[in-house]
Amino acid sequence: MNGSNSHTVEKIGGTSMSQYQAVRDNIMLNQQLKNPYQRIFVVSAYAGMTNLLLEHKKTAEPGVYGRFASAEEDRSWMEAFETVRSKMVETNLELFGETALREKADRFILRRLDDAERALTDLNNLCQHGHFEIGDHLLKVREMLASIGEAHSAWNLAHLLQKEGINAVFVDLTGWDIDKAVDMDELIKEKFWSLDLKECLPIATGYCHSAKGLMATFDRGYSEMTFSRIAVLTKAEEAIIHKEYHLSSADPKMVGLDKVVPIGLTNYDVADQLANLGMEAIHPRAAKGLRQSEISLRVKNTFEPEHKGTLITSTYVSDKPKVEIVAGRQNVYSFELFDQDMMGQVNRFDIETLALINELKIQMVSKDVTANSITHYLSCNLKKAKRLQTLLENKFPEAEVNVRKVCIVSAIGSDMQEAGMLARAVKAIAEQGISIQALHQSMRQVDIQFVLDEKHFETATVALHKHLVEQENEV
Structure with a gap:
């Protein structure tokens, strides 16, 4: 060539x-x-x-x-x-x-x-x-x-x-x-x-x-x-x-076009978190090849050609800790498997549950584990949710299988290692009178995930964006 x-x-x-x-x-x-x-x-x-x-x-x-x-x-x-x-x-x-x-x-x-x-x-x-x-x-x-x-x-x-x-x-x-x-x-x-x-x-x-x-x-x-x-x-x-559309700090239809800001720079870690929530800038497996070959990815808005768009690289880290994007996922089902005898053998329950999830080709968004329970948060339709529930009840007849519909709202950034950021995020949601069902923050410090009742999706997204993005940009 x-x-x-x-x-x-x-x-x-x-x-x-x-x-x-x-x-x-x-x-x-x-x-x-x-x-x-x-x-x-x-x-x-x-x-x-x-x-x-x-x-x-x-x-x-x-x-x-x-x-x-x-x-x-x-x-x-x-x-x-x-x-x-x-x-x-x-x-x-x-x-x-x-x-x-x-x-x-x-x-x-x-x-x-x-x-x-x-x-x-x-x-x-x-x-x-x-x-x-x-x-x-x-x-x-x-x-x-x-x-x-x-x-x-x-x-x-x-x-x-x-x-x-x-x-x-x-x-x-x-x-x-x-x-x-x-x-x-x-x-x-x-x-x-x-x-x-x-x-x-x-x-x-x-x-x-x-x-x-x-x-x-x-x-x-x-x-x-x-x-x-x-x-x-x-x-x-x-x-x-x-x-x-631009890769923006939130969905403009939900938060308001005048309140969101296009993301100028970010990294592939952030792109992967977005993909996990169903908001793909690019499929993670496709991004992997670009990342390994050190090829930067630019996301541009077709209808604003003069705008440089969002540049995604493998090395970018924001100059100060901050939330870059507030995104989320609806139509998520939480499958909580509780068994008093699970202590010490969580892996067996997890492996067998994951085999059923893979068999049904359901996407897992997140999961959490306690001494005697394991909860998987899955993106699927009602038909598959009911099918999985039946399979789990048959596989683990002694366990309690609790299924409920939830949403996940996430604050994402290339560097979020700042004392107090989690507290501000929790406060933003609590001020709306929303009860948090589960909370996840990994050691990689690139996102904070809130599991909420499905009806709170839009309210929580708007609140997090206001407190973590809009107010920070005003400073």
């Missing part, structure tokens, strides 16, 4: 991708840049498209994959395919108008959709025979469907930029036409090896084919892993993520 000694690798999120004019003017043709090259772009599917292909990220309403996975004789997944087709063709019309290029865009994506539908039909027919189980193939189906969204957006963006006079190149990492599974790193190297970044602008798919499968580990966070591996393997100077 030529011209690669001072390039950036940049990822554009789905919400931003759905607003081409902002992407073109604020990112691609940004007036602050001397030229549009020396950059590699990794793009997500248009907003809502992966929901239609897989399932809705928040409501779990099934898309093509969701319907196919649960269908036996039912062919409702074909109707879901028609919905995707209509949406993708409609998007092409909005972007290209009634032009020959729009017809070309339609041909490209409709061919992929036809191939995918044919593959699912064949698989469905095959699995009518007793020797074949559809469950054995679902992960591959999920990967194939997910890749279509990114192929659509990357192909479109490359060709739209070519219309603007930029030598954009569509880099298809989906492995759609390859006849054997290959290693992800090898595929990335092969695709980028011959590109001269001084003269072309690669637009790569956020989904990358992998022999092991990206979604088994990252599920919907796969585009961040693709982005990270490209940055590491091409030895990028900096990695940049373009989002529709």
